[in-house]
Amino acid sequence: TYLHKMVKLMPNLSVVGIAGPGDPFANPRETMETLRRVRADFPSMLLCVASNGLNVAPYVEEMVKLNVTHLTMTINAVDPDISQAIYSWVRDGKKIYRGRAAAEVLLSRQMESLRLCRQKGLTAKINSILIPGVNDHHIADVARVVAEQGADLFNCIGMCHVPNTPFAEII
Numbered sequence: 001t002y003l004h005k006m007v008k009l010m011p012n013l014s015v016v017g018i019a020g021p022g023d024p025f026a027n028p029r030e031t032m033e034t035l036r037r038v039r040a041d042f043p044s045m046l047l048c049v050a051s052n053g054l055n056v057a058p059y060v061e062e063m064v065k066l067n068v069t070h071l072t073m074t075i076n077a078v079d080p081d082i083s084q085a086i087y088s089w090v091r092d093g094k095k096i097y098r099g100r101a102a103a104e105v106l107l108s109r110q111m112e113s114l115r116l117c118r119q120k121g122l123t124a125k126i127n128s129i130l131i132p133g134v135n136d137h138h139i140a141d142v143a144r145v146v147a148e149q150g151a152d153l154f155n156c157i158g159m160c161h162v163p164n165t166p167f168a169e170i171i
Contacts, residue, residue, distance in 0.1 A: 016042075019050035019072075028059055039066045048072065050127075053110035054090065060116045071117045072125040073110060078145040080104045082138050086131065088166070111149060118150035125153040132159070132170050 016038050018024045024031040035047055048070035049056075049063070056071065063071070077083035083103035090102035097105050117124045126146045130136050143154045162168060 015046040015048065017048045017050065017070075023052050023054065024049055025051050025055035025059065028055060032059060032062060035063070035066050035068060046070070050074070051113075052106070053113040054092065054106055055109070056113035057109065057116050060113070060120055060122070063122065064120045068122065070123045070125065071113075072127060073113065074127045074129065075110050075114075075142060075146060076128050076131070077103070077135050077138055078107060078142050079138060080107060082135050083107055085134050114146065114149045114151060118152075123153075124151045125155060126151045127155045127157055129157050129159050131167055134167070134170075 018031055018034060031049070035049075038045055038047065047066065047068040049068060050072040051074075053073040053075065056073070076086050080100050080103035083106060084100050087102055087106060088098065090097045090106050092105055114124055114126075124146075126142075128135075128139055128142045130139055135142075139156055143156075146154060159167065159170065161170075
C-alpha cells in the first residue's frame with residue numbers, strides 16, 4: 001500500500017496514524033492490510049487509527065493483535081436529534097440511512113466501538129467538533145457520556161470554516 005511504502009522511506013518515524021480524508025474503515029481491507037504490513041516491517045512502531053466509529057467494532061480484535069495502541073473517534077453528538085442535524089446520511093455497507101435513523105445507527109456503533117476498544121485496552125481519544133448553533137450547547141453532554149463509557153481523552157475542536165460544505169455559512 002502507499003502508506004506502507006512511505007513508512008519504508010522514513011525509518012525515523014515512531015508513530016503511524018491512519019486517518020482521513022474519509023474514514024479508514026470505509027475501506028477496511030486496505031486499512032487492516034496497511035496495519036499488518038507496517039507491524040510486520042516495524043514491530044516497535046506505534047500504530048493509531050482515527051475514525052468516526054461506524055465500522056470499527058468488527059476490527060477491534062485484529063487491531064489488538066496488531067498492537068494498535070490508540071483509536072481516535074470523532075463523536076459530535078450523543079443525542080440523535082442533534083446528530084441528525086450534523087449527519088444527513090450514513091452508509092452502512094450498501095444500506096443508506098437518513099435522518100434520525102442515520103443518527104441512531106452512527107451513535108450506537110460509536111458507543112459499541114468505544115466500549116470494545118476500552119475493554120481491549122486501546123487508548124480511546126474522542127474528538128468533538130463544536131459547530132456553533134448546532135451542537136455547541138451539547139459538547140458537555142458528549143464529554144460526560146464518553147467519559148462514562150471509558151474514554152481516555154476528550155478533545156473539543158473549533159469548527160474550521162470550509163467553503164462549499166454544509167456548514168460553510170457558520171462562522
